[in-house]
Amino acid sequence: MKHWIKFGSKQIDFSLEYAERRSLGIKVHPDGSVEVLAPVDAKETEIIDEVRRKAPWILKQQDHFSDYVRMAAPRRFISGETHLLLGRQYRLKVIADNQDTIKAYRGQIWMYSRNTKPETLKKRLNVWYKDKALSIFNELLEEVFPKFKRYKIARPPLTIRTMTSRWGSCTPLGRIILNIDLIKTPKGCIEYVITHELCHLVYHHHGKPFQELLDKMMPDRRKWKEKLEYCLI
Numbered sequence: 001m002k003h004w005i006k007f008g009s010k011q012i013d014f015s016l017e018y019a020e021r022r023s024l025g026i027k028v029h030p031d032g033s034v035e036v037l038a039p040v041d042a043k044e045t046e047i048i049d050e051v052r053r054k055a056p057w058i059l060k061q062q063d064h065f066s067d068y069v070r071m072a073a074p075r076r077f078i079s080g081e082t083h084l085l086l087g088r089q090y091r092l093k094v095i096a097d098n099q100d101t102i103k104a105y106r107g108q109i110w111m112y113s114r115n116t117k118p119e120t121l122k123k124r125l126n127v128w129y130k131d132k133a134l135s136i137f138n139e140l141l142e143e144v145f146p147k148f149k150r151y152k153i154a155r156p157p158l159t160i161r162t163m164t165s166r167w168g169s170c171t172p173l174g175r176i177i178l179n180i181d182l183i184k185t186p187k188g189c190i191e192y193v194i195t196h197e198l199c200h201l202v203y204h205h206h207g208k209p210f211q212e213l214l215d216k217m218m219p220d221r222r223k224w225k226e227k228l229e230y231c232l233i
């Protein structure tokens with residue numbers, strides 16, 4: 001069901017679903033879409049009031065995300081264009097060459113390429129991002145995982161995927177799935193998502209014990225969460 005509220009000069013569109021739950025949940029997805037989950041017995045006017053009360057928060061989240069959405073905006077793969085890596089902006093520099101290499105330094109991504117067609121550059125850059133993601137995500141998991149020693153969870157295998165509505169998730173069998181676009185966000189954000197998912201291997205919910213564990217494992221997590229936040233429970 002599609003709904004909307006007016007807040008000042010802004011309009012907030014949201015989808016509404018009813019679920020077996022006690023309070024209203026609002027999620028702002030990285031693409032800016034808003035999803036409201038309401039208890040089955042909630043009245044529509046109450047829901048609208050609550051969404052309006054949370055409007056400043058929703059707009060703030062959409063704003064936070066817009067940086068990352070902008071980063072996902074269509075690229076033309078030409079010199080001078082901005083691309084992100086670990087929260088930093090790099091200018092793309094395309095250089096025709098007789099071999100294919102990509103290097104990021106001094107604020108630039110240097111792309112030496114035999115073929116400078118945008119589709120080719122796009123594919124090569126995606127492979128490069130995926131390689132970076134694989135090594136950096138695994139490195140960070142290696143750093144964070146030992147903190148969980150006493151919880152006796154197995155070191156989870158990592159999968160990197162293109163995901164449109166979340167930054168990470170985990171499977172009941174203990175595999176952690178991370179959004180490839182996380183490689184474009186600061187390391188602290190990636191660490192936060194990994195820590196969050198590791199906590200889920202201990203607690204399969206977002207309840208108090210989960211929150212306490214997350215606080216213990218990453219005391220400054222709120223700062224990073226705020227950069228990525230999409231889920232208000």
Ligand SMILES: [Zn+2]
Pocket residue numbers: 196200206
């Ligand atoms: Zn979670």
